[in-house]
Amino acid sequence: MLREITIGQYYPVDSVLHRMDPRTKLFGTMVYIVSLFLADNVWCYLAAAVFLAAVIRLSHVPLSFMVRGLKAILFLLLISVSFNLFLTEGEELFRIWFLRVTREGVRMAGFMAVRLIFLVVGSSVMTLTTTPNQLTDGLEKSLGFLKKVRVPVHEMAMIMSIALRFIPILVEETDKIMKAQMARGADFESGGLVQKAKSMVPLLVPLFISAFRRATDLAMAMEARCYHGGEGRTRMKPLRYAGRDYAAYLTYAAYMGVMLALRTVF
Amino acid sequence: MAIKVEDLTYVYNAGTALEQKALDGVSFEIPDGQFVGLIGHTGSGKSTLIQHLNGLVKPTGGKIYYNGEDINGEGYSLRQLRSKVGLVFQYPEHQLFEVDVISDVCYGPRNLGLSEDEVRERAQAALRLVGMKEKYWDQSPFELSGGQKRRVAIAGVLAMNPEVLILDEPTAGLDPRGRDEILDQVRALHDARGMTIILVSHSMEDMARYAERLLVMNHGRKAFDGTPKEIFRHYRELEQMGLAAPQVTYVIHALRERGVELDEDITTVEEARDALLEALRTGRR
Ligand SMILES: Nc1ncnc2c1ncn2[C@@H]1O[C@H](COP(=O)(O)OP(=O)(O)O)[C@@H](O)[C@H]1O
Numbered sequence: 001m002l003r004e005i006t007i008g009q010y011y012p013v014d015s016v017l018h019r020m021d022p023r024t025k026l027f028g029t030m031v032y033i034v035s036l037f038l039a040d041n042v043w044c045y046l047a048a049a050v051f052l053a054a055v056i057r058l059s060h061v062p063l064s065f066m067v068r069g070l071k072a073i074l075f076l077l078l079i080s081v082s083f084n085l086f087l088t089e090g091e092e093l094f095r096i097w098f099l100r101v102t103r104e105g106v107r108m109a110g111f112m113a114v115r116l117i118f119l120v121v122g123s124s125v126m127t128l129t130t131t132p133n134q135l136t137d138g139l140e141k142s143l144g145f146l147k148k149v150r151v152p153v154h155e156m157a158m159i160m161s162i163a164l165r166f167i168p169i170l171v172e173e174t175d176k177i178m179k180a181q182m183a184r185g186a187d188f189e190s191g192g193l194v195q196k197a198k199s200m201v202p203l204l205v206p207l208f209i210s211a212f213r214r215a216t217d218l219a220m221a222m223e224a225r226c227y228h229g230g231e232g233r234t235r236m237k238p239l240r241y242a243g244r245d246y247a248a249y250l251t252y253a254a255y256m257g258v259m260l261a262l263r264t265v266f
Numbered sequence: 267m268a269i270k271v272e273d274l275t276y277v278y279n280a281g282t283a284l285e286q287k288a289l290d291g292v293s294f295e296i297p298d299g300q301f302v303g304l305i306g307h308t309g310s311g312k313s314t315l316i317q318h319l320n321g322l323v324k325p326t327g328g329k330i331y332y333n334g335e336d337i338n339g340e341g342y343s344l345r346q347l348r349s350k351v352g353l354v355f356q357y358p359e360h361q362l363f364e365v366d367v368i369s370d371v372c373y374g375p376r377n378l379g380l381s382e383d384e385v386r387e388r389a390q391a392a393l394r395l396v397g398m399k400e401k402y403w404d405q406s407p408f409e410l411s412g413g414q415k416r417r418v419a420i421a422g423v424l425a426m427n428p429e430v431l432i433l434d435e436p437t438a439g440l441d442p443r444g445r446d447e448i449l450d451q452v453r454a455l456h457d458a459r460g461m462t463i464i465l466v467s468h469s470m471e472d473m474a475r476y477a478e479r480l481l482v483m484n485h486g487r488k489a490f491d492g493t494p495k496e497i498f499r500h501y502r503e504l505e506q507m508g509l510a511a512p513q514v515t516y517v518i519h520a521l522r523e524r525g526v527e528l529d530e531d532i533t534t535v536e537e538a539r540d541a542l543l544e545a546l547r548t549g550r551r
């Protein structure tokens with residue numbers, strides 16, 4: 001029940017995408033997100049769909065895993081779709097009670113839904129094919145220029161990589177604690193809101209204690225190995241672009257070109 | 267009759283790249299009142315297996331019966347089952363949450379819907395059973411030592427008055443004294459109340475001393491099932507599985523190879539002492 005969180009959940013198979021440099025994937029995700037916001041007609045979205053489908057195929061990650069992240073935004077999706085559907089001015093198609101549905105509304109809602117879904121699935125491709133560590137390495141390196149203006153890029157990247165690393169651990173821990181309390185007759189499902197909130201206490205207390213303990217242990221372990229921030233730190237596996245990364249950048253350029261062309265032509 | 271497991275199979279993360287078969291066609295029966303030891307290398311499926319016995323995990327394949335009823339059958343109350351089959355997890359840190367020891371132990375019986383008086387009574391009885399002195403009852407469970415935390419965790423399950431007590435590596439990380447105390451207490455529960463005990467442990471010495479029967483798991487399958495003496499005869503196969511026989515068994519085997527006449531089924535230090543004294547007295551060499 002807790003394993004539904006895909007964000008930060010690496011899917012360990014071997015594929016071109018998995019081997020790609022994280023910076024390439026980060027940039028690609030950004031390009032893709034920008035392209036989604038540029039898209040303003042059906043053909044653009046079709047191109048975005050084809051691109052996404054091709055990338056998913058390349059990633060060797062089952063589709064069911066890709067769409068799992070959608071569950072988390074289902075509510076958001078419903079709200080934004082209904083707002084667009086009912087609140088857009090324009091030519092009226094039909095009317096349910098006092099709610100007017102317009103042609104423009106349907107169009108907007110449809111695009112909004114597709115855009116959101118592509119956005120989430122698109123970013124899932126990155127998180128499923130990149131370990132959190134690679135991801136933060138990529139971020140740190142890509143944003144390295146900010147160090148010049150005293151932005152603590154390394155520290156932020158470190159915080160992020162630790163946070164990401166801890167998510168699956170804490171999920172697993174939650175699962176164990178839940179089981180231990182269920183063995184003592186706990187019931188996390190039934191009851192009203194107050195009852196449910198109360199029943200979370202036996203789950204949250206051990207979880208917090210464990211999280212704090214892990215944090216102190218980790219801090220100790222880092223100090224014991226003389227961690228002192230990013231200054232002068234070298235990497236065991238420095239990031240280096242390979243042929244597939246250049247090929248990827250070319251693909252991005254081509255994709256963006258197609259997208260802009262479709263946007264102006266139609 | 268009490269617990270019957272039939273062809274139990276379990277797969278973690280079925281249908282994904284993380285798929286992992288944890289149990290593979292396991293079958294056995296545990297009669298009421300037996301003291302069963304469960305051994306196997308790390309990752310052999312012991313924890314997964316015992317979580318099936320009180321319905322925390324649903325089998326991928328196979329069936330589990332408690333007193334003849336299918337526990338995953340329609341309409342079977344898992345909450346009731348959990349009060350009868352008590353499961354103590356490996357880490358007490360996973361269950362302790364209350365401000366003081368006694369409230370924490372009250373959690374289980376309160377979930378059974380008992381009256382407040384009865385809840386307290388049961389909690390106190392359980393704490394006495396595990397040998398927690400009264401002066402600790404109002405302390406925070408987080409300030410206790412590892413062994414005491416373990417006891418409180420066990421008491422938390424015992425307070426539900428289970429018929430079966432399952433303990434997942436209750437002695438891991440304890441010093442020898444704490445370990446012996448906990449296990450002696452478990453044995454006392456078994457002897458005095460006729461409670462069925464299933465004990466997961468990595469210590470062959472403990473198994474030889476306490477268990478009436480051993481189940482050996484290997485890569486998700488049941489490898490052996492028998493009395494400790496029968497099982498430890500297979501010490502070479504056990505070694506192949508990353509396990510071993512009790513140390514003293516090796517000494518006995520070495521002595522037998524040198525011609526000392528000893529029973530090959532000696533598995534505890536006490537037995538070895540008696541047998542060696544006997545051998546010395548009769549002067550046979
Ligand atoms: N929550 C889980 N998710 C995925 N795999 C698991 C999980 N728990 C255990 N496993 C896997 O199942 C197998 C059996 O584990 P477990 O029952 O914990 O063994 P044991 O208790 O004998 O050490 C191991 O290979 C382990 O990696």
Ligand SMILES: [Mg+2]
Binds near residue numbers: 312434
């Ligand atoms: Mg285990």
